[in-house]
Amino acid sequence: MNKKIMLLARDPGGANTVIPLAESLRERGYQVDLYGKDLALKRYRQMGLKGQDITEILAEIKTSSWEDFLSQQHPDFIITGTSGDDFTERYLWEAARSIGIKTFAILDQWMNYGIRFSNFTLKEQGQYWQNKLHPYLPDYILVMDETARQEMLSAGIDGRRVKISGQPYFDLIVSARNSFSAEQILKVKRELGLQPDELIFTFISEPISQDYADSNGELFWGFDEKSTCSMLLHTLDKVLERSSQRVRLIIKQHPRENEDNYSFLNNEISNEHISISTVKDIDSWSLLRASDLVCGMSSMLLMEAIILGCPVLSIQIGLNRASPLILVKRGILSPILKQEELENTLRTILVDKDIPIINWHIESGAVDKVITYMEELLCINWPSTVEKR
Known part of the structure; x- marks a missing residue:
C-alpha cells in the first residue's frame, strides 16, 4: 500500500509551498491528500488543484479535533505551510506529535520567523517580543537558504529542527519564466x-x-x-x-x-x-x-x-x-x-527609457530536496521503500 502524505495550508503563501509537492509526490507513487482553509483553497484552484476544506470536516479547529481526525485518516507523513495570524497548522503539528506522525513545515518568506511557531499572531508582535517562546513546532522546519536558517536560530528555534530545502514554489516560477x-x-x-x-x-x-x-x-x-x-x-x-x-x-x-x-x-x-x-x-x-x-x-x-x-x-x-x-x-x-x-x-x-533589471539567480530543485528529507524519515520509521512509477 502506498504511503499517505497529507498536505495542508491556510495562507496563499503556505499554499504555494505545498502546491509543487502534490504532483511530484503522486508521480513517485504516494497517495496525496490535499487540505486547506480560507485563501489557501482559492490558491489551489488557481493552480488547477482541488483541496478539501478542513473547516467542513472539523467542527472546530483545535488540537483535540486534529487528533481525532488523524486517528481516523492515518497519514504517514504531514507537510504544511505556516501562518502568521492563524493556528490551524500549529494545532495540527501539536496533534501529530501526540499521535506519533512526523511533520514538516515549509517557510515561504524571509520574515516573521519565530512568531509563526508562538502563541501570538502578527498583530501581537509586541507581546511576542516580550515572551519569545515557541510551543508549536513541527518535527522539522524547512527554510529557503542559510540566511533563513540563521534567522530561525536567532529567533530561538533549535537548529536541529531546521533544514535548508529551498522554496518549492520557486521551482514552478523558474520553469514558467520562458513559457x-x-x-x-x-x-x-x-x-x-x-x-x-x-x-x-x-x-x-x-x-x-x-x-x-x-x-x-x-x-x-x-x-x-x-x-x-x-x-x-x-x-x-x-x-x-x-x-x-x-x-x-x-x-x-x-x-x-x-x-x-x-x-x-x-x-x-x-x-x-x-x-x-x-x-x-x-x-x-x-x-x-x-x-x-x-x-x-x-x-x-x-x-x-x-x-x-x-x-x-x-x-x-x-x-x-x-x-x-x-x-x-x-x-x-x-x-x-x-x-x-x-x-x-x-x-x-x-523619459530616458532606462529600465532597471535585477539579477537574482535561483536554482531549482527544492521539491526534490523536500521529498528526499521526507523519505529519509520514512525509511527510519518504515523500512519499506516507495516504488517510483
Missing part, C-alpha cells in the same frame, strides 16, 4: 482594457495596515500599503505633468485585503493620462509579465517578478527599521527610501 508568449501578454492587456500606447505600472499591495495595526496610529515599518501607493501615484503624477505618456497603475491587491482598501485614491489624481485599476482575482504571473514596471514593498510577488525577468522597484519610503525584504539585506536590490529618489527613478524610466 509566456507575446500573445498571452496581449491577451492580458486586452482583458485589462488597455490602450495600445498605455504603459502598465503594477503596484503589489500587502495587508500591512491590517497585519501590523497599532492602536497609537504609528506605522510599524514607517510605511504601509496605503502610504506607499499614494506616494507612488502622486510622484507619477508629478513626473508626467508635462508628458503625454499614458500610464495605467494597476493595484494588485493581496487576497486578504478589503476590496475598498484603496477607495481613498479615487479623487486624488486629476492627470488625464493616469488611470487606476484595482485587481485581486487575476493570474499574477501573466500580470507581472505584461507589466512595464512592477512596484511594491516587500511582497513575495516582487521576488517572483524578478525571477520572471520583470523590472522591479521596492519602495520603502519612511522605513524605520531593518528592511523586511531579503534581497535588500543581501545587497541584490536597493530600496527607494526617499520621495526625491522615487521621482528621479520614475523620470529615468519614463
